[in-house]
Amino acid sequence: MASLITCPHCGTRPKEEFSIRGAAAPKRPAPAAKDEVWHRYVYVRDNPKGRVLEYWHHVAGCRRWLVVDRDNFTHEVFGVMDASDFERVRGVE
Template structure:
């Protein structure tokens, strides 16, 4: 587990301050999407080995949702962004 996370608002913090909230890659379907799409969004997850994007909630710090891109094999952290910025960047694409 990556043990030091550099929060864009608070600086370098230990992982104990965070709560991991799951993969950040799945895109939420529209409310009118088919049940199959919602089933996939809610229940079906990849279990990748390697580079991985995850929502981390900085519970004991700024209480913001962050997106941490890390390698779950080597524990290397590639980048941490605020989830609001991550959403905006995703919407622009």
């Protein structure tokens, strides 16, 4: 596990300050989407080896949701951004 996370608000912090929620890549479907789409969003997850996007909550710091882009095999962290910025960037795409 990556041991140092550079929070965009607080600076470089140890991983003990964070709580991990899960994958940030799945997009929430529209409320009226089909049951199969919702089932896939809620229950079905890939288990990739390599680069992943995850939601991390900075519990002991700024208490903001962050999106950490890291490699779960080499433990390298490629980038950390605030979850609100992540949603904004994703919304534009």
